[in-house]
Amino acid sequence: MTLATALCLTVPLALSACAPEPGTHGGAQNRPGSSSTKGGGGDSSGSSWSKPKHEPDITKQKTLPKGFPTEAFALPKGATIDDAGERGPGVWFVVLSTKDRAAADALWAEVIAINGFTEQDPSDTPEGGRSATLSSPQLTVQALTLPGDGGTVLLSYDLSAPLTSG
Incomplete structure (x- = not known):
């Protein structure tokens, strides 16, 4: 169990270290603006990575969802x-x-x-x-x-x- 948990925590970090940096040639087929994506992209720096025009509107849920296991994971009073x-x-x-x-x-x-x-x-x-x-x-x-x-x-x-x- 300990080994599985350690792998679950470290493998994504290790794999993210292998991702190409913006502006490099690695992984070009999946980047915005490359020949295999529609619509293209780019910004004034010449990079094919385009910045979003606005931040996505992410609404946080301030209450527990229906079906949340409150009997197995009770929140302390005042949390x-x-x-x-x-x-x-x-x-x-x-x-x-x-x-x-x-x-x-x-x-x-x-x-x-x-x-x-x-x-x-x-x-x-x-x-x-x-x-x-x-x-x-x-x-x-x-x-x-x-x-x-x-x-x-x-x-x-x-x-x-x-x-x-x-």
Whole structure:
């Protein structure tokens, strides 16, 4: 289980390091403006990568989605939801926000305690956060803290229920 988790976390990072840099010749068939894409692209710098004219309008969901497993992943009283959603059947996410690292550490510990999770593979992130796998018989959760501007910290939880056969 530990090896699988490590691979899931490191393989995407390793593969992204292989991606060609904008302006290089690698991967030209899939870049905007290349001969295999319609519409072309480009900007004044001569790069075939065009910048979006405006940022996409991403609306955050401040409430838990219908079907969220609140019995297996209860939120502590007073927790502030920054975003939440369902990625697919049996897979959800919730992002909580805190004002500082001390509040994030307390919330992290409370989520583990009230849900009876076992914390596995804890580690520090390069950004100054932390990550771990939280597990219970009902859920496996990939947990991550993300330090932000002004001392704020986001706590990101990706939940997945075990597959059931039948």
